[in-house]
Amino acid sequence: MRLLLLGGTAHLGSTVATRALARGHQVTCLARGSAGPPEGVTFVRGDRDDPDGLSAVRDEEWDVVVDVTRQPGQVRRAVSELRTRHWVFVSTANVYAAASAPGYDEDTPLLEPLEGEAMTSMEEYGPAKVACERAVTDGARAGGGTATLVRAGLIGGPGDDSARVGYWPWRLAHPSGPDVIVPDDLDFPVAFIDVRDIAAWVVHAAEQRLDGAFNVTGPPTTLGTVLEESARVAGATVPLRPVPVAELTRLGVRPWMGPRSLPLWIDDPALRHFAVMGTGRARAAGLHTRPLAETLADTLAYEEARESPRPVGLTDAEEQEIRAALG
Template identity: 70%
Template sequence: MRLLLLGGTAFLGRAVAIEAAGRGHEVTCLARGSAPPPDDVTFVRGDRDEPDGLADVRDEWDAVIDVTRQPGQVRRAVAELRTPHWVFVSTANVYAPAPGVRPVETDALVEPLAGDVMGSMEEYGPAKVACEKAVREGMAAAGGSATLARAGLIGGPGDVSGRLGYWPWRFAHPSGPDVIVPDDPDFPVAVIDVRDLAAWLVDAAEQRLDGAFNVTGEVVPLGEVLAAAARAAGARVRARPVDLPTLAELGVNAWMGPRSLPLWIDDPDLRQATALDISRAVASGLRLRPLAETLADTLAWEETRDAPRAAGLTDAEEQEIRARLDSPDTRA
């Protein structure tokens, strides 16, 4: 199969390129080159924001896999490239809020972004909806088919966000006698290993799967994720659950970013937002490795990272929080 990957040098795109090349496909990656391309692929340097950014890949392709979030880039690519099948990596953020409901592919979506450029992360869901629309309409007009892969939280080796990796790393490198965790053990967590998502995306290209698919991991309670992270780290410290009002009072953020406890969301309306119904993808052949394997491999990668982690608590922050929790005033 002659496969064009729009992207392919960072995290998910890189994993897709490695998977496809490993299966013997002829893989070409078009990217700006912000990271070195994987081995065994043809790398074409190009900027999709430029009018002629696709000039060097205007050819016949058996499939195209696209990971962008910019509607204008998708519209131009669908119009200029020739292929019978398009695989577009979308997101769970396309679904309209429905508190307490696990999203399925037929649920209502947010309104699509009207313009070509996503201006901020607040427009992420609408931008991806606009991208989906462009792919669906463009491929239908060309007599082709399209896979819309609505991905949930992606983790595994190479995830610079640190959302999943923070937990095994923190248990492996405690800042004190315990690890601060949210007192919300039943919070539903669904994370897919980047390698499993990449494998399914290549499957989708090979099989020309048509339509929308939720693609993420099985739902696991946060308490089980933290216990598995501790085992992966061989931890000798205990978890210290802290109630949610106290975390808010101490200025601890949810989900990701600085001074945060990742994976967990403190907004009750978003409790099921990433716990997608994946039955359609599973029926199509989605294969998921054990969470323990993902955590162990992610920890091994975290030990080699040279960039600051973008999520979690620093040692100093966790020590400060622990000291405030232990102070007589806080206990009172």
Template identity: 55%
Template sequence: MKLLVLGGTAWLGGTVAAEAVARGADVVCLARGTSGSVPGGARLVVADRDDPAALDAVRHEHWDAVVDVARQPGHVRNAVAALEPVAGRYVFVSTANVYADQRTLGQDEDSPLLAPLESDLMASMEEYGPAKAACEQAVVTTFGADRCLIARAGLIGGPGDRSGRTGYWPWRFAHPSNDEGRVLVPDALDRPTAVVDVRDLAAWLVDVAERGTAGVFDAVGQPLPLGEALETARSVGGGSTTLTPAGEQWLADHGVEEWSGPASLPLWLRDPDWWGMNARTGARARAAGLTNRPLADTFTDLLAWEEQRANPHGAGLTDDEERELLAALA
């Protein structure tokens, strides 16, 4: 297979490129090269997609498939116009953020979407969902539904997750902040959560690019209660730790953020308007071959990866923060 990856210098795109190279594909990645390098065996074409002529170096040869991870509608509108005459099919990595209703649990791909962004440029991450909806629209309109696949990814986790959202928990259980081994968790253990391992997602994206599978798919992890995910992280982290739940209002009152970032408890979603994001069925993608490895395997490999980082968690609580909160809770 001759595969063009638009991206490939960052996490998911790089994993897709590496997977395709491992299967013997001829892989070219197009990016600026500012996010990193491309995996061994792939070739980087340096181009800035803000430039309307960015695709010139790749628009005159045939591609069996294109995989695109862009988020700017202008980048995708330009790419599909340039590549439709020379590419067999287009696989676009979208997001579950395109859905209008993030509250209802158990939804599938037929639920309503946000209105697509008209502008070529998303002004801020507030427009991420509409921007990705606009990207999807450009792909389907130009390539036609039979020649494209839209993969609406849920939260991606696994080794390489620099956000720390999925790495914090196995790391925290392996490195408790206090001698008693108490780990602060939100008292929201029945809340849905779902993580799709970056390697499972990348392997499936290469599968569908090879097979020419078309359609719209939620490429998500298997939903499970947050408490189950935390127990899995605890079993991977080892040691004799215990979960210490704190009330959601209490956490908010003490400045603890939900979901991600500094001073947060990652994966915790307090706002019911977002609970559905982690509870999409993903049945259609699984029927089309997406395989979700056990969360314990993802956490085990994540922990090994986190242990090698200088700053082991990009999200969550520092030791001092957790100790202070545990003392205040007592």
């Protein structure tokens, strides 16, 4: 296949490019070039915010275009200018209006689409992706083509600089004291997918020209199981110290992400089942996910080698300060 990847230089995009090359496809990536593309792709520099940003790729006939953007205006321009038989748009679980029950499927109501061309804050991320999905689907239909909407859950695995998954095996491998501070909500429902698995499925969806929306994440588990498996792959013997959520809040510890946080957990009943989407449709269409322990072990190896600071979790000093405050 001749595959055009709009993006392809960041975590998921570059893994999709690598996978597509390994499957024998010809891959062209278009991006501004903030980071280098994977070896073996044809790289085209272009800024999609520029009205002529797609000029280098719009005269060609593509078998598939894969897009990872979050900006509806960029999608509208791409579907109006590019010629392809199939689109794959990487969307998100954030498109859903509510994650009311575990295993929620693709027919769950969506948020209202963002009006306008570009999102300006992360609060607009879900509505922006809804608008992107619509633009891709409408554009594909108008051109007589097909479109896969990949509603991705949290993406982890090697190369994930967000460290939302990697924090836990890393922290267990490198305790800052006699225990590891964790939320006492160990039954919190967790699911995430290894970047290599979602990339493989994106390429599969492109090859099969799968039409429609698909929830794509790993099997449902719990925070407690992730911590247990993380301790195992890290060879950790240090005990967990489950801290009540009210105490964490009092001590300024945030859920999910950001500085002074504990990831993979959300202190909001409305988002309790957010991660654990139903993936029956994607699994029936070939989604395969590797064992949790393999992702955690490979993510730990990535964390051990990383040089940039981790943007999530507690630093040693923060964990020590919290431990001291708890007494």
